[in-house]
Amino acid sequence: FSPAASFGVRSSALNMAETATETKAFAKLPATVKPGVVTGKALTDLLDNAKAQGYAIPGVNIVGSNSINACMEAAAKYGGPIMVTFSKGGGQFICGKSVDNKNDQASIAGTIAGAKHVHEVAKLYGVPVVLHTDHCQKAWLPWIDGLLTASEEHFAKTGEPLFSSHMLDLSEEPLEENIAICKSYLEKFAKVGILLEFELGVTGGEEDGVDNSDVDSSRLYTQPEEVYYAYEQLSQVPGGAFTCAASFGNVHGVYAPGNVDLQPIILYNSQKYIQEKLGCEDDKPMKFVFHGGSGSSVEDIQYAIGAGVVKMNIDTDTQWAFWDGVRGYEAKYHDYLQGQIGNPEGPDKPNKKYYDPRLMLRAGEEAMAARLVKAAEDLKCVNVLN
Ligand SMILES: O=C(CO)COP(=O)(O)O
Ligand SMILES: O=C[C@H](O)COP(=O)(O)O
Ligand SMILES: [Zn+2]
Numbered sequence: 001f002s003p004a005a006s007f008g009v010r011s012s013a014l015n016m017a018e019t020a021t022e023t024k025a026f027a028k029l030p031a032t033v034k035p036g037v038v039t040g041k042a043l044t045d046l047l048d049n050a051k052a053q054g055y056a057i058p059g060v061n062i063v064g065s066n067s068i069n070a071c072m073e074a075a076a077k078y079g080g081p082i083m084v085t086f087s088k089g090g091g092q093f094i095c096g097k098s099v100d101n102k103n104d105q106a107s108i109a110g111t112i113a114g115a116k117h118v119h120e121v122a123k124l125y126g127v128p129v130v131l132h133t134d135h136c137q138k139a140w141l142p143w144i145d146g147l148l149t150a151s152e153e154h155f156a157k158t159g160e161p162l163f164s165s166h167m168l169d170l171s172e173e174p175l176e177e178n179i180a181i182c183k184s185y186l187e188k189f190a191k192v193g194i195l196l197e198f199e200l201g202v203t204g205g206e207e208d209g210v211d212n213s214d215v216d217s218s219r220l221y222t223q224p225e226e227v228y229y230a231y232e233q234l235s236q237v238p239g240g241a242f243t244c245a246a247s248f249g250n251v252h253g254v255y256a257p258g259n260v261d262l263q264p265i266i267l268y269n270s271q272k273y274i275q276e277k278l279g280c281e282d283d284k285p286m287k288f289v290f291h292g293g294s295g296s297s298v299e300d301i302q303y304a305i306g307a308g309v310v311k312m313n314i315d316t317d318t319q320w321a322f323w324d325g326v327r328g329y330e331a332k333y334h335d336y337l338q339g340q341i342g343n344p345e346g347p348d349k350p351n352k353k354y355y356d357p358r359l360m361l362r363a364g365e366e367a368m369a370a371r372l373v374k375a376a377e378d379l380k381c382v383n384v385l386n
């Protein structure tokens with residue numbers, strides 16, 4: 001099974017250029033996966049490896065260079081890959097909230113700026129980084145169109161797209177329309193080696209400002225027939241690579257115990273159904289994505305990995321971690337942070353060394369990175385590089 005067989009096709013001139021500036025390969029990962037941004041065939045190789053070895057990669061929502069760097073710092077610590085994920089709102093935030101976002105211009109510019117930051121620095125962290133975008137409903141497709149144009153330009157220059165993968169979340173639309181739009185985008189993505197993540201069913205809680213807390217609970221649980229329909233349709237795209245965000249009761253956010261009823265068995269049932277329909281050897285033909293990872297139990301997470309989950313999204317818990325780091329900093333240095341001058345050491349003592357924003361932001365980064373190391377442990381994504 002190799003839906004992306006044609007990814008990574010490059011001109012021989014580009015191949016020669018790559019040999020000249022050779023980057024070291026990782027011992028435990030396929031040779032195509034190198035430090036820096038991972039796209040095309042290298043990405044499908046990485047996900048195949050995750051599926052075969054039984055680990056999943058953290059997909060982390062970021063909002064700027066602090067959270068992006070915390071992701072890469074964590075990946076270097078736990079010794080595994082990371083997926084840096086831009087939401088439309090996160091991209092807009094990187095551009096700056098004061099900028100008019102007409103026609104998604106700020107979201108597009110900010111997401112590209114964030115991606116370029118990663119392209120520039122990722123190799124210095126020595127880890128494979130997947131550049132991904134999060135939930136995109138139908139009305140937001142112009143955001144993805146802008147990013148696709150940037151990837152096409154990047155591909156023309158370098159033979160690789162700017163972004164590794166995009167999620168299209170058309171689960172508000174009827175299944176046939178959802179998959180038809182996904183298919184038309186996958187045709188464009190495949191030409192430049194971008195992977196598609198599509199969604200079936202609804203992620204509960206809040207999803208990019210859409211409040212799904214009242215949806216009929218049956219919509220929170222995807223049916224195996226829907227997964228097979230999507231698989232069968234999207235497999236028709238030459239060179240297309242895709243993952244599926246199926247709903248098994250996932251909810252964005254963290255709630256009091258008893259409010260979320262995860263049923264990852266749905267993923268097993270879907271795999272079994274597809275395998276029977278296809279008559280294939282692979283007992284996990286679909287690569288699944290676990291949304292709403294925050295607050296999930298290690299048991300549910302590892303069960304889902306056994307059913308073919310290769311990525312888990314985490315946002316709320318890393319938001320909390322970043323804040324908790326800042327909060328801890330403020331608590332520790334409270335008496336040095338009440339004015340520019342004057343602290344417990346004397347009324348004339350300057351406090352510049354305490355209120356420099358880098359100090360509290362660094363505390364946030366450290367706490368976020370520590371939370372991501374824990375996530376990677378839960379996902380069995382530790383020490384998979386060498
Ligand atoms: O699914 C997510 C982003 O798409 C993250 O969900 P959580 O905020 O629940 O971790
Ligand atoms: O599910 C997580 C969302 O994609 C994050 O969206 P947001 O940045 O608009 O909060
Ligand atoms: Zn959705």
Ligand SMILES: [Zn+2]
Nearest residue numbers: 203291292313
């Ligand atoms: Zn999500």
